[in-house]
Amino acid sequence: MISDGAQSAGRSRNAVQLQSFTLRKAVVQLSRSVLPMNEAFSALLRQGAHVLDAEMTPYYQDIYDHALRATERIDGLRDTIESILATHLAMQGNSLNEIMKKLTAWAAIIAIPTGVTGYFGQNIPFPGFGQTEGFWLSTVLLVGLAFGLWLSFKRRDWL
Secondary structure (H helix, E strand, O other): OOOHHHHHHHHHHHHHHHHHHHHHHHHHHHHHHHHHHHHHHHHHOOOOOOOOOOOOHHHHHHHHHHHHHHHHHHHHHHHHHHHHHHHHHHHHHHHHHHHHHHHHHHHHHHHHHHHHHHHHOOOOOOOOOOOHHHHHHHHHHHHHHHHHHHHHHHHOOOO
């Protein structure tokens, strides 16, 4: 079962991703409305067109300037949303790397006793076979090796 803390962290991660996708969709819809205005007003204000009255030209020029500024803001918003999503994905990657590092360290700690007991479990008697001291010596050796590896990983901040 997943703990409540892990579930809420997963929900917040998904919420950031979902919200960034929603924002990106809204910005795309906005740009679909604004970008054609730039082209239309640019065509109206072209020097040889003579479509507009001379007294109305400054007003259309003002609208064209506003449309250009809106386009620049939309591009800025799009870049901001992309950087938020990229940062979010990088944070997820870093979190996954930390988890994998810890799992690898624990697998290495478990591999030491498994490898040693597997080697001596094959028809090769362990040192001190058949003696009580030999059993305890091998047990202490296995636990000591595992603890030494654990301590080494702990110092390197892998655990």
